[in-house]
Amino acid sequence: MIVGRGKQSLRAAAAGIVLLLTAFPGSSIAGTLVLSGSSTMQKRILEPSRKAVEKKTGVAIEVAGAETMRGIKDLMAGTADAAISDCPLALAFQEIGVPSEGTYQEQVIAQDRIVAIVNAHNRVKKLTREQLAGIHSGKITNWKEVDGADAPIVVVIPPRSSGTRAVIQDSLMDGAAFAANAYVTVTDREALDIVEKSPIAIALLSEGFVRSGKGLKVVSIPPVKRQLCIITKNEPAEDLKKVIEFLQSKAARRLFR
DSSP, X not given: OBOOOSSHHHHTSSTTOEEEEOOOTTOOOOEEEEEEEOHHHIIIIITTTHHHHHHHHOEEEXXXXXXXXXXXXXXXXXXXXXXXXXXXXXXXXXXHTOOOOSOEEEEEEEEEEEEEEEETTOOOOBOOHHXXXXXXXXXXXXXXXXXXXXXXXXXXXXXXXXXXHHHHHHHTSTTOOOOTTOEEOSSHXXXXXXXXXXXXEXXXXXXXXXXXXXXXXXXXXXXXXXXXXXXXXXXXXXXXXXXXXXXXXHHHHTTOO
């Protein structure tokens, strides 16, 4: 069920992506936790494990998929019980522009890999790290420069608040700026749709979002790995600890997308 957050700071964030994971009527609920941040964590981890979390912990979770940087800001401001993140904590603080005070902790939930997708009709099969950096920084602007067709490249990138964007920039581009004409999406679903429809587009996103089908294909690139985490301030409170421990279990991992 989609609900409003009831807090002004999150009404402005990612409209329409707030999900309340409540228990079924008659369930015993210990409390409601507010988790804010990564849409990758929301879609791949928390949504598919909702029922199991309720049953195992008796805790309801309100999730705002407002992207990693916003989630950490909400945690720092006290408007979220925890942040959900898809980039390293040190990198997130660097992106936000504030020093870590040493009280924030990463609770690793799952491992993830970022993959490159292009349209199914694109003949490019492999890209090096240097080629990816050149494409995303705007130094490489035509597919023929990487053994593709003679056609311009449309670079599709996540929003500025995205942890995926920070990981791409840090791991593949050595901190260089993205191409000025790169198309900035709002959601991963939008990135998938653009690549499926455009034979000249490229996007980088979590492997869990890539659907099999005729519209797109995965291009071979050097591994880009990361951890999906819950960020807490100091040690997690009891309800949050229950949720974290269950999500770290083998039973929960079988539910992840």
